[in-house]
Amino acid sequence: MSKRARALFLGLLSPAILLLVVGGASAEDAAWNLNMPRGVTEVSQAAYDIHMIMIWVCTVIGVLVFGFMFYIMFAHRKSRGVTAANFHENLTVEILWTIVPALILIVMAVPATTALLKVYDTENPDIDIKVTGYQWKWQYEYIGEGVKFMSELRTSQDEQYGRAPKGEHYLREVTQPLVIPANKKVRFLITGNDVIHSWWVPDFAVKRDAIPGLFTAAWAKTDQPGVYVGACTELCGKDHSRMPVVVEVKEEAEYDAWLAGKKEEAVIYQSTIGKEWTNQELLAKGEAVYAVSCAGCHQAAGEGIPGVFPALVGSSIVTGPVEGHIGILINGVAGSAMQSFADQLSEVDIAAVIHYKRNSWGNDMGDIVQPVDVLNYKQNQ
Amino acid sequence: MAHGPSENFFSRWLFSTNHKDIGTLYLWFSFAMFLLGGAFAMVIRAELFQPGMQLIKPEFFNQMTTMHGLVMVFGAIMPAFVGLANWMIPMMIGAPDMALPRMNNLSFWILPFAFAILVSTLFMEGGGPNFGWTFYAPLSTTYAPDTVNYFIFGVHIMGASSIMGSINIIATVMNMRAPGMTYMKMPLFVWTWVITAFLLVAVMPVLAGAVTMMLMDINFGTSFFDAAGGGDPVLFQHVFWFFGHPEVYIIILPAFGVVSQIIPTFSRKPLFGYSSMVYATASIAFLSFIVWAHHMFTVGMPIAGELYFMYATMLIAVPTGVKVFNWVTTMYKGALTFETPMLFSIAFVILFTFGGFTGMMLSIAAADTQYHDTYFVVAHFHYVMVAGAVFSGTAAVYYWLPKWCGRMYDETMGKLQFWIAFIAFNITFMPQHFLGLAGMPRRYSDYGLQFADWNMVSSIGAFMYGGAQLLFLYNVIRTIGWGKPISDPKVWEGAEGLEWTLPTPAPFHTFSTPPVVK
Ligand code: HEM
Ligand SMILES: [Cu+2]
Numbered sequence: 001m002s003k004r005a006r007a008l009f010l011g012l013l014s015p016a017i018l019l020l021v022v023g024g025a026s027a028e029d030a031a032w033n034l035n036m037p038r039g040v041t042e043v044s045q046a047a048y049d050i051h052m053i054m055i056w057v058c059t060v061i062g063v064l065v066f067g068f069m070f071y072i073m074f075a076h077r078k079s080r081g082v083t084a085a086n087f088h089e090n091l092t093v094e095i096l097w098t099i100v101p102a103l104i105l106i107v108m109a110v111p112a113t114t115a116l117l118k119v120y121d122t123e124n125p126d127i128d129i130k131v132t133g134y135q136w137k138w139q140y141e142y143i144g145e146g147v148k149f150m151s152e153l154r155t156s157q158d159e160q161y162g163r164a165p166k167g168e169h170y171l172r173e174v175t176q177p178l179v180i181p182a183n184k185k186v187r188f189l190i191t192g193n194d195v196i197h198s199w200w201v202p203d204f205a206v207k208r209d210a211i212p213g214l215f216t217a218a219w220a221k222t223d224q225p226g227v228y229v230g231a232c233t234e235l236c237g238k239d240h241s242r243m244p245v246v247v248e249v250k251e252e253a254e255y256d257a258w259l260a261g262k263k264e265e266a267v268i269y270q271s272t273i274g275k276e277w278t279n280q281e282l283l284a285k286g287e288a289v290y291a292v293s294c295a296g297c298h299q300a301a302g303e304g305i306p307g308v309f310p311a312l313v314g315s316s317i318v319t320g321p322v323e324g325h326i327g328i329l330i331n332g333v334a335g336s337a338m339q340s341f342a343d344q345l346s347e348v349d350i351a352a353v354i355h356y357k358r359n360s361w362g363n364d365m366g367d368i369v370q371p372v373d374v375l376n377y378k379q380n381q
Numbered sequence: 382m383a384h385g386p387s388e389n390f391f392s393r394w395l396f397s398t399n400h401k402d403i404g405t406l407y408l409w410f411s412f413a414m415f416l417l418g419g420a421f422a423m424v425i426r427a428e429l430f431q432p433g434m435q436l437i438k439p440e441f442f443n444q445m446t447t448m449h450g451l452v453m454v455f456g457a458i459m460p461a462f463v464g465l466a467n468w469m470i471p472m473m474i475g476a477p478d479m480a481l482p483r484m485n486n487l488s489f490w491i492l493p494f495a496f497a498i499l500v501s502t503l504f505m506e507g508g509g510p511n512f513g514w515t516f517y518a519p520l521s522t523t524y525a526p527d528t529v530n531y532f533i534f535g536v537h538i539m540g541a542s543s544i545m546g547s548i549n550i551i552a553t554v555m556n557m558r559a560p561g562m563t564y565m566k567m568p569l570f571v572w573t574w575v576i577t578a579f580l581l582v583a584v585m586p587v588l589a590g591a592v593t594m595m596l597m598d599i600n601f602g603t604s605f606f607d608a609a610g611g612g613d614p615v616l617f618q619h620v621f622w623f624f625g626h627p628e629v630y631i632i633i634l635p636a637f638g639v640v641s642q643i644i645p646t647f648s649r650k651p652l653f654g655y656s657s658m659v660y661a662t663a664s665i666a667f668l669s670f671i672v673w674a675h676h677m678f679t680v681g682m683p684i685a686g687e688l689y690f691m692y693a694t695m696l697i698a699v700p701t702g703v704k705v706f707n708w709v710t711t712m713y714k715g716a717l718t719f720e721t722p723m724l725f726s727i728a729f730v731i732l733f734t735f736g737g738f739t740g741m742m743l744s745i746a747a748a749d750t751q752y753h754d755t756y757f758v759v760a761h762f763h764y765v766m767v768a769g770a771v772f773s774g775t776a777a778v779y780y781w782l783p784k785w786c787g788r789m790y791d792e793t794m795g796k797l798q799f800w801i802a803f804i805a806f807n808i809t810f811m812p813q814h815f816l817g818l819a820g821m822p823r824r825y826s827d828y829g830l831q832f833a834d835w836n837m838v839s840s841i842g843a844f845m846y847g848g849a850q851l852l853f854l855y856n857v858i859r860t861i862g863w864g865k866p867i868s869d870p871k872v873w874e875g876a877e878g879l880e881w882t883l884p885t886p887a888p889f890h891t892f893s894t895p896p897v898v899k
Contacts, residue, residue, distance in 0.1 A: 032834050033819040036751055043747075051748045058738035066731060069709050073727070076648075078716040084649040084875075085714040094657045097706045098699060105695045108745075112691060115747035120684045135524075160827060162433050170432060171829045195520040196614055198679060198754060202820045207750045209680045211615060212519065213608020216681030233679075233754035233822040235513045237520060238439040241825035 037202050040222040040249075044205035046115040053111060057104065119205070122217040125187030127180070132343065133190075133197030133210035133232065136239035139343070140178045143189070146379070147262040148343075151176050153242045160242075172229045177246035181255035185221040193343075198234035201247055209234055225249045273347050273371045279355075282368065286356025289349045294357075302361045313361050322369055325354050326377045342378065347371040385889050395490070398482035399889065400467045401785070406489050407464025408778070412854070414456030414496065415771075419847055421449035426809075426843040429836050432828055442826035443511035444503060450514025454632070455539050456496050458766065461774045462635040463488075463546045466574050469781065470550060472880035472887065473568045475559025475896045480552035488545035495538035502528035513824060515625065518606035518617040522598045529599065533592045540585040547578035547585075559879070561898035565659070568878055569652060572659050573638030576666045580627045580634075583670075588624040591617065615680050622673035630669040632766060633733075634662060636773035637704060640726045642878075643780050644708050647723035648715030649875035654707040661700035661707075668697050678749045687746050694744035698737065705734050720873075721795030725776035728803050729769060736764030739814070754824075757817025763810045775802075775853065782857065783872045787886025788864030794856050802849040808842030 038048045076082055128143040134150075141148040154173040158164035167173070180186045190199050192210035200207040204220040230245035250258060298304050302318075304311035312318050317325055329350055330342045341350060351371040358365040386402065387393040397403055424445050428436050437445070467485065471478055479485050502509035507526035510516065521529060554575050558567070567575075594617075597603040604610025606617045645652045652658065675694040678687060708730050717723070739761040743749050752758060783789050812835040817823075821832045828836065871881045879898070883891050 033831070034815045036818040037820070044751075047747050047751050050745055051742065051751065054742045054745060054748065058741065062734070062738060065705065065709060065734065069712070069727070069731070072709070072712045072715075073717060073719075076713065076715055076717050078649070078718050082714075082716050084716040086650065087714075088651040088653050088655065088711075090654075093706075093710070094654055094703070098703055101699050101702045102696075105698060109692060109695065112695075112745045112747060113688060115745070116684065116687060116691070119747050119750060120687075160434055162435065166433065166830060168830070171827060195524050196517055200822070202751060205747075205750050207679050207753060211608075211680065213613070214615065214681070216679075231820065231822050235443070235517070235520065235824045237524065238443060238511075238826075240443075241439075241822070241827045 039203040039205055040224040040226070040228070041204045041206075041220045043115075043118050043220070044203060046118050047205040050111050050115045053108065057108065119218075122187055122219045124185070125219060126184040127186045129178070129180070129186060129188055131178075131188050131190045131199050131210065133192040133194075133199065133236065133243075135194050135237050136232075136243040138178075138197075138199070138243060138245060139193075141343075142259070142262075145259060145263065146266050147259065148266075149176050149262075151178060151246070153239075153244060155242075171242065172244050172246070174244055174246045177227065177248045179248045179250055179255060179258050180220070181252045182225050182249050183221070183223050183252065185219060187217060187219045190216045190218065195236045196234050197232050197236045197243070199230070199245060200233045201228055201230035201245055203228040203230075204247075206230075207233060222249055225251055273375065275371075277348075277351070277368075277370055279359075279368060282352045282355040283359065285348070285352035286354070287360075289345065289353040290356055294353065302357065302363075312357055313363060318357050319363055319365060322354070322358075322367065322373065323377065325358070326350070326369075326374055329354065330374075330378060330381070347374040347378070350374045396486065398478075398486050400471050400479045400482070400485065401887065401889065403479075403485050403489050404464045404467030404469075405785075407460045407467060410489070410492060411457050411459075411461035411464060412857075414452050414460070416850065416854075417500070418449050418452035418457050419850060421445045421452065422843060423847055425449060426840040428826065429828070430840040431837065432830055432833050434827055439826040440508060440511060443513075443824070444509045446824050447510045447513050447516075448500070448503065451499065451510070452496070453766075454514060454628070455536075456492075458632050458770045458774070459543065460492060462574075462577075462632075462770075463543075465570075465635065465639070465774070465777050465781075466546075466550055468785065469880060470553060470571055470574060471557070472883060472891055473571050473878060474554065474557065474562050475879050475892050475898065476553060476557035477890065477892050477895075479549050480557055481549045484545050485549055488542045488549065491538050492542050495535045495542065498531050498538070499535035502531045505531075515621060516595075517621070518595060518598070518614050522595050522606055525599070530596065533596050536592045537589055540589045543581050544585050547581040550574055550578040551582070559892070559895040559898050562879075565656065566898060568638075569641035569655070569658055569662075570635070570638035573634040573641070573662050576662050577631050577634045580631050580666055580669065584624045584627045584631075587620060588628075591620045591624065594620070615677070618677050618680065619674065622676045623670075625676065626673040627666075627669045629762070629765070630665060632770050634666065636729070636770045637662065639773045639777045639780075640708065640729050643722045643726045643776055644711050644730075645877070646780075646873050646875045647718050647720060647726075648712045649717075650711060650715035651877070652707070653710040653713075654703075657703055658707055661703040664700040665697060668693065668700070672697065675744055675746075675749075678746045679753050691744060691746045695741065697744075698741050701737050705730060705737070716875075720779075720792060721790070721799055722776040722780035724796065724799045724803075725772045725779070728799070729772045729776065732764055732768030732772070732806070736761055736769060739764065752817060754822055755817035756813040756821050756823055759823050760810050760813035760817060763813070767810070768806055772802075778857065780873075781880075782860055783864075783867055784880065784883075784885055784887055786861050786864070787866060787868065788860050789867050790856055790860040790864055794852070794859075798849055798852045798856060801852065802846060805842050805845035805849055809839050809846055810842075812836075812839045812842075 036048055036051055038045055130141040130143055132139040137150050137152040139148065139150050151174045154175055155171050156164065159166045159170060188206060190208045190210045191214060192212040194212060197210040198207060199210055206218040206220055208216040208218045226249055228247045232240060232243045298312050302312035317328055348371045351369045351374045355369040357363065394402065394406060424437065428442060467479065505528050507528050509528060510532045512521040512525060554571060594605040598605050598607055604612035606612050606614050608614060641652055641658060672690060672694045674682060674686065674690040743752055743758065743761060779790060779795055816832055816835045819832065821828055868885050870883060870885050872885060879896060
């Protein structure tokens with residue numbers, strides 16, 4: 001038995017020892033990796049530190065408790081001819097082993113609280129980026145910069161299904177990474193478009209659920225340019241494992257140049273939607289958009305459901321100034337089912353559906369709403 | 382009065398109101414579910430053996446992870462302990478049977494239907510549930526396959542079964558204790574089960590509420606969990622975990638009870654700190670109601686909420702520690718032998734404590750930002766649920782099987798199973814800690830090349846662990862059919878308690894006249 005006991009002891013402890021010996025390597029080269037990356041932000045380092053404190057505390061307790069157990073298993077075996085004692089109560093030790101762990105916990109609560117305060121320190125960012133989870137890709141929007149794009153997996157089906165050799169960055173490569181500057185406090189405002197996703201970058205210790213209808217916030221500030229890979233961590237359907245997060249941290253000047261390039265692209269896009277649309281074109285397009293995005297609540301002929309969803313026929317907003325109507329589509333109505341369509345529909349779609357509503361079911365405004373109007377509205381916000 | 386079981390096979394098992402027969406039914410059902418859930422796990426580990434999709438499609442992978450979790454939690458572990466309760470509680474408190482024998486029959490017999498419904502969805506159009514055993518909305522509502530309605534129905538039936546089973550246990554323990562069997566004399570297994578039963582009665586209706594709200598959202602146009610309709614997807618998680626956290630203690634408390642019976646027996650020494658064990662169990666049960674949102678540290682709660690749930694969760698370590706210390710002290714200065722039940726119980730104490738350590742790490746919200754929804758969490762809950770609940774269930778079977786059937790199992794085979802299970806378990810789940818820390822999220826059907834090595838190790842361990850269960854099945858069948866007959870009422874030298882005063886094998890009816898406990 002003693003040999004077994006010793007083998008058991010070593011078998012149990014060896015992983016813990018390994019875990020301690022191997023320090024925090026970067027998440028980059030993680031084969032046979034054992035521990036959490038230390039990461040490159042204040043928050044990730046705080047998370048790492050408290051993680052290591054906990055490992056040490058647990059190791060010490062574990063060595064004491066398991067060590068004592070193994071001693072008992074060795075020394076108090078019947079086969080060694082011992083007779084069992086009969087004690088079964090001792091108030092002092094009971095109190096002791098209630099109080100002492102409680103004290104240890106109180107002590108540990110201090111660094112745990114400080115670390116958490118750092119996680120939540122999302123005030124006063126230099127840059128705000130909106131992150132939206134879609135099935136199965138991410139959208140990044142640089143708030144106030146007019147730059148917005150989708151970031152999708154680039155690994156081919158052939159690689160995934162074994163018809164082609166797997167590349168070095170298998171499942172960790174995207175069409176366009178998120179780019180952020182070094183040495184700036186970047187705040188991520190995270191939300192979901194369909195189901196719940198979760199946006200995780202281990203090297204930043206940023207993990208926040210992307211919940212439809214809600215925003216969660218997280219932040220990162222690092223002085224180390226580089227590429228950091230993360231993942232979606234909330235089950236979101238079949239391609240949950242195929243929507244990696246890739247963040248590229250650039251030096252400030254490089255970042256500025258990159259952003260300027262992106263803005264230019266956006267301007268080119270805007271000029272294509274700047275064309276004049278006719279009444280007929282807008283009505284046809286608007287009807288289709290209405291059926292998909294609006295009719296579920298406001299009903300097919302804009303009659304609404306009394307007390308729940310307002311009617312659009314004769315509505316003061318629909319028949320009021322265009323501005324107000326665009327505004328409600330762009331911003332939604334907080335705390336109600338009326339969501340913001342700013343991201344779900346293009347400027348063309350929004351203009352068309354508004355035009356359709358203003359000129360259907362007896363509403364007869366007779367004016368024309370152009371995509372540029374929507375665009376202007378957005379830009380003036 | 383002293384009539385035996387019905388001669389007719391069907392009427393004996395279908396219409397049984399005998400606590401022992403119903404206990405047997407529960408145990409066999411749970412073992413069948415254990416093998417089925419295990420088969421799902423083998424599919425998962427086979428697909429994850431290497432990066433890339435080799436065997437199944439991602440959609441089916443998600444169905445496998447979901448069904449594995451549901452079948453193991455609701456089909457394998459919970460019924461196993463209800464089976465043990467049925468067999469042992471009347472024998473331990475000196476009662477002739479359960480208080481409500483007909484309801485006992487019903488609560489078992491609706492279970493196979495629940496699982497038939499649940500499992501049949503795998504063969505339906507759209508496939509089975511694919512949203513994880515925690516079935517977060519809106520993935521499980523707006524975006525779910527149509528078969529989700531069967532899933533909801535199945536969950537309702539399981540809930541009804543659990544509630545009936547619990548009421549029965551509560552009624553039995555409150556009303557049918559032998560004269561002199563005061564509450565503070567009850568064996569710990571009975572105590573842990575009564576507390577568990579109260580937990581079940583309290584939280585199963587909450588689960589039923591959650592799935593009913595889902596049903597309404599899906600079919601009747603409500604928006605409990607749909608932000609677009611003014612609802613809140615996070616509400617689902619609060620409701621689910623208000624059930625879900627007590628649920629994890631529902632799983633582990635009876636296991637605590639089993640181990641508290643076995644360790645004294647093979648230490649030949651009474652349980653140390655009986656009353657503190659009772660109080661610790663009760664405080665764990667109480668705390669389990671007020672910590673649920675530690676599963677939601679990343680949903681963006683206000684910091685005050687996050688801090689509260691962190692502190693409350695850390696507190697659980699205190700009564701849990703008390704239990705561990707009491708077990709160890711029970712062994713201290715005993716005269717230990719290491720029969721199979723004892724081996725599983727000692728492994729339970731060690732590995733469960735290990736799972737408690739990772740639990741403490743997870744309770745630190747800032748660190749949990751890194752751990753949450755990775756393989757680290759998967760490793761944590763398999764340490765507490767497999768090495769905890771399943772090991773203790775296995776220990777219980779080896780411990781009481783000789784009493785039940787009057788035949789001794791083969792000790793060598795039992796130990797062989799233990800060592801394979803113990804080693805394989807650690808090969809499977811220890812590396813999952815590393816995978817999680819290195820950044821591999823859970824419920825992933827495919828992964829980057831940096832995770833390939835540990836995943837392969839984990840899969841190999843899983844296949845070994847699966848093999849050990851076939852050995853378990855073989856050992857049990859061999860014991861029942863061909864084991865060495867025994868007739869010593871005590872079976873184990875150090876066994877104490879009313880159940881060991883009964884003849885071996887335990888007759889069909891026991892304690893028809895109540896014993897008197899001094
Ligand atoms: C010292 C005691 C324990 C503590 C402090 C603890 C803490 C935690 C925490 C904080 C989480 C959430 C991790 C995350 O999702 O990020 C968690 C997950 C979990 N724990 Fe524990 N735990 C303890 C014991 C147990 C026990 C006894 C069981 C069951 C037998 C258990 C079963 C689970 C399960 C099933 C999950 C994952 C649920 C899921 O997301 O699927 N835990 N635990
Ligand atoms: Cu919990």
